[in-house]
Amino acid sequence: MKPKLTVYVTDDELAQFRREAARRRLSLSRYLKERFLPIDLDRAPDGAALGPDMEKRVADAVRRVADAHGRKLLDQISTLIVMVDQLAARTLGEARHQDWQQQVEALVRELRGAGEPAANGAHG
Numbered sequence: 001m002k003p004k005l006t007v008y009v010t011d012d013e014l015a016q017f018r019r020e021a022a023r024r025r026l027s028l029s030r031y032l033k034e035r036f037l038p039i040d041l042d043r044a045p046d047g048a049a050l051g052p053d054m055e056k057r058v059a060d061a062v063r064r065v066a067d068a069h070g071r072k073l074l075d076q077i078s079t080l081i082v083m084v085d086q087l088a089a090r091t092l093g094e095a096r097h098q099d100w101q102q103q104v105e106a107l108v109r110e111l112r113g114a115g116e117p118a119a120n121g122a123h124g
Contacts, residue, residue, distance in 0.1 A: 017031065017032065085101070088100050088101075
């Protein structure tokens with residue numbers, strides 16, 4: 001039989017651990033082991049938790065996931081921008097819509113601390 005480790009948590013923390021383990025379809029013990037011991041320490045060289053190669057692989061994987069999530073978020077924001085712009089065009093009419101767009105662009109430049117718009121009218 002494997003040694004037992006006791007950890008003191010609140011009822012809420014325990015409930016959260018159980019929910020997450022169930023969501024991942026793991027036993028509570030397996031979930032906690034994977035969360036706190038991400039690799040099999042028995043097979044790690046010289047007792048090291050992560051070697052340089054493993055650290056690089058983990059960092060690369062995290063970076064890829066973050067980049068994919070960021071792209072998805074940017075796509076959703078772009079969709080919202082288009083929807084708001086179309087709503088403003090339909091609500092305000094063409095002349096007032098252009099004025100509204102210019103005011104929004106000026107506000108964005110001000111918030112970013114940018115200077116005047118480009119001479120060719122390009123957006124910042």
